[in-house]
Amino acid sequence: MSKKSENQPCMVCGEISYSIRFGAVSCRACAEFFRRKIVSKARIPKRCNGACDLGKYHRKTCQSCRFQKCLKIGMLEKVVASRTPVNRRSENNQTILSGLEKAYDKLENSRDNVFDRKNKIPKYCNHQELDDMFEIDIKLISTHFIQFFESKSSLENNQNKVLSTHFIIRFSLLEVAFRAFGKPTYILPNNDIIDVSKLDKVYQHLETGEDERGKNSQVILQRFWQMNEKTMKTEVFPVNLDQSEFLFLCALIYWDFGIENQSEKCLEECQRMRTQVLKELTEYEKSNYPENELRVAQVIGILQALQKTLDVIQHSGYISNVYNLKGKQCPLYEATNE
Amino acid sequence: MEIPTPHQICRVCGECADAVHFGALSCRACAAFFRRKVAAGKPLSSSRCSGSCKLENQVLRRLCAKCRYEKCVQVGMRTSAVLSRLAVKSEPEFESLLDQIKLAYERLQMARKEAFHTEGHIPKMIKYQEMHKMCSFDLQLVSQHFTSIFQSLTPISEAQKVTLGEYFTVPFVLLDGSYRSVESDYIVFPNGDYVDAQNIDAFYQNPDEKDESIGSSVASILEPYWRLHHQTLWEQMKKVKPSLIEFLVLSAFIFWDFGLQGQSEECIKVCNQLRARVNAELSTYEKTFYTAGDYSLRVAEVVYLLQSVQKSLAIMHSCKTLGYVFDFRDRTCPLNDNLEKTHSK
Numbered sequence: 001m002s003k004k005s006e007n008q009p010c011m012v013c014g015e016i017s018y019s020i021r022f023g024a025v026s027c028r029a030c031a032e033f034f035r036r037k038i039v040s041k042a043r044i045p046k047r048c049n050g051a052c053d054l055g056k057y058h059r060k061t062c063q064s065c066r067f068q069k070c071l072k073i074g075m076l077e078k079v080v081a082s083r084t085p086v087n088r089r090s091e092n093n094q095t096i097l098s099g100l101e102k103a104y105d106k107l108e109n110s111r112d113n114v115f116d117r118k119n120k121i122p123k124y125c126n127h128q129e130l131d132d133m134f135e136i137d138i139k140l141i142s143t144h145f146i147q148f149f150e151s152k153s154s155l156e157n158n159q160n161k162v163l164s165t166h167f168i169i170r171f172s173l174l175e176v177a178f179r180a181f182g183k184p185t186y187i188l189p190n191n192d193i194i195d196v197s198k199l200d201k202v203y204q205h206l207e208t209g210e211d212e213r214g215k216n217s218q219v220i221l222q223r224f225w226q227m228n229e230k231t232m233k234t235e236v237f238p239v240n241l242d243q244s245e246f247l248f249l250c251a252l253i254y255w256d257f258g259i260e261n262q263s264e265k266c267l268e269e270c271q272r273m274r275t276q277v278l279k280e281l282t283e284y285e286k287s288n289y290p291e292n293e294l295r296v297a298q299v300i301g302i303l304q305a306l307q308k309t310l311d312v313i314q315h316s317g318y319i320s321n322v323y324n325l326k327g328k329q330c331p332l333y334e335a336t337n338e
Numbered sequence: 339m340e341i342p343t344p345h346q347i348c349r350v351c352g353e354c355a356d357a358v359h360f361g362a363l364s365c366r367a368c369a370a371f372f373r374r375k376v377a378a379g380k381p382l383s384s385s386r387c388s389g390s391c392k393l394e395n396q397v398l399r400r401l402c403a404k405c406r407y408e409k410c411v412q413v414g415m416r417t418s419a420v421l422s423r424l425a426v427k428s429e430p431e432f433e434s435l436l437d438q439i440k441l442a443y444e445r446l447q448m449a450r451k452e453a454f455h456t457e458g459h460i461p462k463m464i465k466y467q468e469m470h471k472m473c474s475f476d477l478q479l480v481s482q483h484f485t486s487i488f489q490s491l492t493p494i495s496e497a498q499k500v501t502l503g504e505y506f507t508v509p510f511v512l513l514d515g516s517y518r519s520v521e522s523d524y525i526v527f528p529n530g531d532y533v534d535a536q537n538i539d540a541f542y543q544n545p546d547e548k549d550e551s552i553g554s555s556v557a558s559i560l561e562p563y564w565r566l567h568h569q570t571l572w573e574q575m576k577k578v579k580p581s582l583i584e585f586l587v588l589s590a591f592i593f594w595d596f597g598l599q600g601q602s603e604e605c606i607k608v609c610n611q612l613r614a615r616v617n618a619e620l621s622t623y624e625k626t627f628y629t630a631g632d633y634s635l636r637v638a639e640v641v642y643l644l645q646s647v648q649k650s651l652a653i654m655h656s657c658k659t660l661g662y663v664f665d666f667r668d669r670t671c672p673l674n675d676n677l678e679k680t681h682s683k
Contacts, residue, residue, distance in 0.1 A: 048397050061397055231597035234606050258570030258649045267569065282634040293621045293634040300641040307648040308597040
């Protein structure tokens with residue numbers, strides 16, 4: 001690829017050049033600069049009027065001028081591309097994040113089909129509809145999302161079941177908060193809405209609209225809804241998770257600890273997987289956030305907020321039993337007692 | 339010192355000047371550059387140029403510090419104007435929250451030594467009666483010497499401080515106990531005595547009772563909760579092995595908490611601000627002292643323990659609820675009274 005050339009100056013910066021690189025006379029530094037820009041595909045910021053001095057001591061100052069001059073003197077992009085390995089990441093190096101993204105896409109696609117979301121007009125959700133919707137959604141989550149986690153770690157079937165049951169409620173809570181994107185409403189998997197400031201919509205009867213027991217439920221359970229909303233509003237929404245961070249949290253939720261009926265082997269395997277997920281998360285934040293360790297703390301802190309939210313739901317379930325409000329408490333409560 | 343003169347040109351680099359700085363018309367960037375060079379007090383390197391570099395835009399002006407500095411002086415900037423300002427900037431640095439919390443914890447440890455006579459005390463395995471007595475007294479020491487420092491650092495109403503203090507006690511005792519027990523196979527108490535979590539049958543026995551089956555039945559009912567608790571908090575602490583500073587960071591996060599009943603909007607806001615400060619101090623600490631690997635990962639591991647504490651608290655609540663169903667008599671955990679206070683708000 002390189003050809004010998006007789007002591008010509010680099011046509012970009014004027015330094016001595018001994019060869020032709022990427023189709024033009026250039027020194028090693030400018031050639032390497034050019035290669036890096038092509039490979040990274042990053043946008044080069046333009047901060048000048050395009051006439052910068054590019055001598056040896058100045059060429060680092062203006063990337064856009066240097067790059068433009070590389071092109072101008074004849075460096076070819078395709079020559080760089082032909083040297084880059086085509087399959088840089090083999091299948092064996094698939095990250096947990098890429099697997100999560102595929103699994104979540106599958107889940108979302110299946111929801112589009114089952115709930116016909118593209119044609120559906122969102123409306124306020126009644127608690128009976130809530131029960132029905134979650135019953136369906138739990139099956140979809142098990143089929144399309146949890147399957148990924150099971151394939152990633154080698155555990156017995158009964159332990160996978162323990163983890164799945166534990167996962168579903170926490171995932172559902174985290175997801176409705178993630179989809180809300182800071183709005184004061186929860187967006188359900190079928191695109192219907194729960195507005196904590198309009199709980200009468202949740203507890204009204206489906207046909208008649210009136211429900212004495214529904215009203216009683218609302219009065220007693222309202223403060224639990226409000227407490228959880230406050231936690232979400234102050235601790236989860238301001239973090240503004242992106243989808244990757246959300247998926248990392250899902251993985252940490254699945255491979256959790258301190259679960260009843262969890263075996264020693266299961267604990268060890270989950271610990272191993274969590275360590276791997278945390279490493280990927282910290283690497284991800286380094287690539288995307290300037291103060292990555294602060295960001296990491298914020299994201300991990302959401303797990304505590306989620307635990308608090310769950311504790312409130314548990315407590316509301318207990319109160320529901322005392323007041324005999326079965327069927328009116330949060331439907332996710334039933335899942336926690338399975 | 340600054341005189342506004344709109345729409346003029348910086349006499350050093352030709353960019354828009356916003357004011358007269360240090361006696362010459364210049365942009366903020368060149369003024370800041372000049373101030374930095376004067377404040378640093380070092381001679382500028384002159385090996386790279388002949389003293390005639392171009393400085394006419396915001397990119398070129400950065401190439402040669404010597405030429406830029408010389409031009410600053412040439413257009414009239416005075417070093418004396420910089421120096422006269424430096425004297426004013428002697429405000430004391432913001433005192434670290436963690437330093438104050440650390441002092442308070444040391445006072446707590448000192449108070450425990452005096453109260454429990456740990457000097458010369460030979461640690462032994464204890465039963466529930468002794469544990470309850472010690473625990474009840476330790477709660478007072480915590481409130482007196484440790485909770486109070488957090489309350490004094492929090493600029494909110496007295497009522498809200500009391501609320502935060504009530505919520506703080508139980509999770510802190512759980513965290514403190516697990517931190518103290520990190521190097522041991524047993525659960526270690528403030529006076530050095532310990533309990534074998536693998537053998538709680540012995541723990542629940544009362545030598546004065548003739549019928550041993552009472553202790554055994556309580557032990558069998560509560561054994562799953564002890565095990566779950568051990569997995570949730572104790573095991574996780576052993577894996578992470580937090581340093582004293584990291585432990586204090588977690589304590590601060592627990593005090594300046596969120597999602598509490600009775601917490602006002604203002605309190606939530608103040609707690610958020612203080613947690614953000616603690617977060618920043620944790621990051622600084624890990625950057626400085628954590629050399630075993632990736633400090634970002636370390637931050638994640640430490641913050642993760644907050645979830646462990648929260649889970650442990652949930653287990654405590656379940657355990658307390660169980661006490662209503664079964665009659666544990668005097669074997670009920672002494673922390674339950676504090677839990678009841680916060681839960682019934």
